[in-house]
Structures are given as C-alpha cells and as structure tokens.
Amino acid sequence: MFTLRRKGKHGLQLERVLQKGGAHEVTLYLFTPHDRGTLERALGGTKAVPDRWRHGFRMLGLPAEDKASLADTSISLLSPHYEVLCGTWLSRYQASIDHLRQRFEDSDNSEEIVKRALKLSENLARRLRQFPPESKAQLSYFRRMDIYFSWYSEQFFLECASKPQFSNLGEPYSGRVRAYLAAERQYRERQGYLADFRGSPTQVWHRMALYHKLLEHSVVTKTRTTDLWRATYRAVKALYTMVIMTLFTVLIFHTIRAVHRLTITLLIMIALIHALRDYLHDEMVNRITGWLLKGRPLARTQILKPLTDERMGAQLTWFDYLPQAGLPSKVRRNAGRGQIGEEMQTVLYRARLMLEPKALDQGHVQEVVGLDLGPLCELVEGGQKRLYSGKIGEAMQDGVQAHDIERQHIYTLLVVCAGPGDPETRAQRWRVTLSGSGITQCESREADWPAAGG
DSSP states (O other): OOOEEETTTTEEEEEEOOOEEEEEEEEEEEOOOSHHHHHHHOOSSSSOOOOEEEEEEEEEEOOOGGSOTTOOHHHHHHTTHHHHHHHHHHHHHHHHHHHHHHHHHHHHHHHHHHHHHHHHHHHHHHHHHHHHOOSSHHOOOHHHHHHHHHHHHHHHHHHHTTTTGGGSSSHHHHHHHHHHHHHHHHHHHHHHHHGGSSOOOOHHHHHHHHHHHHTTTTTOEEEEEEEHHHHHHHHHHHHHHHHHHHHHHHHHHHHHHSSSOOOOOHHHHHHHHHHHHHHHHHHHHHHHHHHHTTTTTSSSEEOOOTTTTOOEEEEEEEEEEGGGGOHHHHTTTHHHHOOSSOEEEEEEEEEEEEOOOOGGGOOOEEEEEEOOHHHHHTOOOOOOEEEEOOOOOOOOHHEEOOOEEEEEEEEEEEEEEEEESSSOEEEEEEEEEEEEEEEEEEEEEOOOOOTTTT
16 A cells, blocks of 8 residues: 655655565546646646656665675675665665654654664664775765765654654653764764765755765666657658548549649649648547547556666556546545536546566565646635634624635545455545645545455
C-alpha cells in the first residue's frame, strides 16, 4: 500500500516499496468538481501526462541485516558498487525518517519515535564511517554523503524539538538527542566539514540540496520513454496525407482528361479542394489518432538501473478524463459527497509496471508518484467572502462580527493498486482540500472497496 505525504504547498507524493518481481499496477482517480474543458485548460489535454506529475523509481536496498558490509573489500573497492550500496543505505534511512516525521506529528508516543530515529541515525553513522574509502573518487562521494547525512539527521531532531510534543519527552530521551547533536557537531569539526555549514540558511539549504541531487544519481533509476501518441499521430498524419493527395491527384487527372484544358472553374475547384484539405487536416488526424488510441497507453517507458544502464523493467502509462457515468460502480461509490454530477470529470492516471525479478538482486525498489496540484489551486477564485454573526439583544455595532471565509475546492483521491499474486485489488482514499494558496487539508478516509474473497 501507499504512503501519502505533502510536498510543499501544492504537491502530494505517494510512495510504496516493491519487494517482488512481476506485474504491478496502480490507478489514480482524482474526483474533481470541474468539467472537462476546465481540466484541459488547467492540466492539458489527454495526449500526455501533466508536465509536473512525476512517476519514478529508486533503489532502496535491503535491510541492514541482509546487506553486505563495507568491510567486504570486493564491494568497497569497486565502483559503482560502493556508490550504489551507500546510496541505497541513505535512501532507506530517508524513507524511514520521513515516515517517523509523519508519525511524530500525529502520535502520542513521541518517546518511541525519537528512540527509533536515534537508533537509525547511530547505526547508519557507524556503518558509513567505519570503513571510509581510500580512492580519491570514492572519498569525494563519501564526504558529500557524510556531510548530507549529518545535516539531515540534525534537521530531523531540531524539527522535533520545535514541536509541542517534544516537551513530553522524558529527560533520558531529550538528553540523548542533545548528546547526539553535540557529537555530530564535534565530528564535523574534526573532519573539517564546518565550511559546508557556514552561510545564510538559504545558502546552506541549497548547498545540501545540491549534495542530495549528486548522491541520488547512484540510486534513482533512468528512463527511456517512447511517446506512443506522438508516434501514432505522425503515422496517421503521413497516411492521411498520402490518401488525400492520391485521391486529389486522381481527381485532377480525370478532370483534365474530361475537359482537355485548364479553365478558371477548374482552378477555383482545385483551390477550394486544397483549402478544404488544410481546414480539415489537423482535426481529422487528431480524431483518427484519438480513435486508434482510445483505451490504449500513451507512453511506454524502459526502466534502467543507475550507473550500469541494466534493464529493470518496462512501464505503460494511461491518462484521461472520464465522466462519472463512465466509471465502474465500485469506483463511483468512493467519489465523495458533492462530486457526483453529469458535468464533473474524473482525472484518470494508470501505470502498469512489469518489474523483472533480477531488478531486486540488490534490494527493494521504491516507487514514487508525485502530483503537483498547483494548476488546480489556480482554479479557486481569488478574493474572500465574509460571514457575519451577532447576538440578539446586544448593540448591533458591538455585537456583529465579520469572519473572513477563504474559498476552497474539495477533491477525492482514490488509489487502486494490485501486485503479483494479489487475489484482488486494494484501494486507499484521501480527501484533499485546495485553496488559492495551496493544499489546506489532506485527510485519509476509509475506501468503500470490496475485500479479497468478498
């Protein structure tokens, strides 16, 4: 199943871990209060997935007890094995810390979360720093990772300390956090890392973001995408032009043979035929292409391992806008109140991944689906409304209060997924509230979905 978390003001990110090879499918239904024309102006047509929607994969590695240590020289002395191994360690650590960050805000047991985060941070620090590499290239990679890990772990504990829940921690745990942060600062001074932490907060943030981008290069998969819509469009365009020009040439040939000479009437007719062909050309090609690709995938993507370019699998992608009547009944049941109407459209995104078993030789694979809802936030009308309230019997001037009301749109996100060996599909649902300034609320709701075997 997926974990949903916020990304900035406008973004949502769905994450899950793939542990088996075979066919994995995920379908996203975004129930909206808009008609098709409004959605096409905001997100684009159905010829491609929205530009700011992302679907990617990263190598997450195996848990520590199942993974070789850097003490094994067959691993530590070779590239890209060293970079991949350390990169997967960092990826798994970040995924665990992000999960703990979400739990910390909603959980009453903050001590257990901090205890778990300390254990993860101390274990990774020990494994990463126990056997530093000797080669110059690997040492440069190690330095960037060491600096980024030290900064990232510190940011998590400082963020926890800024929350009201941190005051509920007992002295042993809060003392352990202070000791860990002090030890990290002393370690940076010994290693000569302090220069990377100097500057304004903005400068430090962007420097660490750059380090993270460089470190991700060894674990984020590469993709080679074939746009099936564009390829089909070009083929239809070429075939349509060939047929029309053939018919036009035959018509001109027989007309000239019949009249034996060019006349003004014949020239005008030729000009009108040309004008009609140009007028209908794009519309006809689009209609024929849409008919051929109706229900078929828009793109085919090859998934490749980072650094080595070995094939990990292939993915097919669909994207469309569907009316409520065109959805299965079990999907319509999850639309939510106020989002069932003839004009209201549902954004459909589907991806089918065929993951090769050998892709999991070096660990699990993390699947990430990023949705940027900024264009939908822009559809919320600007300005604010006011709600007035007052108490009867009081002076009107003193008793009336004005409350500013921010306009909002409510969406429902339904995620249906299936994996190899699953007897039935599984579903998750969220209620997402958007305003002109971004996502204001995102709540998990129970999905009305038939259980396996039911």
